[in-house]
Amino acid sequence: MPASITLVGRLFHKPETKQAGSSSITKAKIPCDVGFGDKKTTTWWTIEVWGVSGQRLAQYTDKGDVVMFSGEPSVREYTKQDGTKGFSAEIKNASWGFTPKPAQVETNVAPDSKPIDFDREDLPF
Numbered sequence: 001m002p003a004s005i006t007l008v009g010r011l012f013h014k015p016e017t018k019q020a021g022s023s024s025i026t027k028a029k030i031p032c033d034v035g036f037g038d039k040k041t042t043t044w045w046t047i048e049v050w051g052v053s054g055q056r057l058a059q060y061t062d063k064g065d066v067v068m069f070s071g072e073p074s075v076r077e078y079t080k081q082d083g084t085k086g087f088s089a090e091i092k093n094a095s096w097g098f099t100p101k102p103a104q105v106e107t108n109v110a111p112d113s114k115p116i117d118f119d120r121e122d123l124p125f
Contacts, residue, residue, distance in 0.1 A: 005073040007032055007045060008099055011065050015058040026054030046090045057096055069094045
C-alpha cells in the first residue's frame, strides 16, 4: 500500500492544465509552513491532479483559494542552474476538495457605544 498525505493550503497560483497523451494533467502549488519566527520554514508542494478532476480544479479554483489535497507524497531530486542539488516535494495522483469557509460574523455595534457595566456576581452561571 503506498503512503498517503493530506495537505490543506492556499493556492499560490491558478492551477494550470496541460495535455499528457490522451489525458490531461493539472498542476498546482501550495506552501506549507512549519514553526514560527526565526525558526519558520516553508515547504512548497507541487500537486498533480489527472483527468477530469484536474480540469475541474483548474475551472473552479483560483489563486488564494484554500484547497485540500490527498495523494502519494514524492520527493524529486534535480540539479539547479548553479550546479547544486535541489529537492521538490510533490503529491502525485492527488484528489482534492474545497474546505469550508469560515462564517462571516456581522457586528451591529454603534461606533460610539460604551461597554455595559455589570457585576459578575449577578450572572446566573
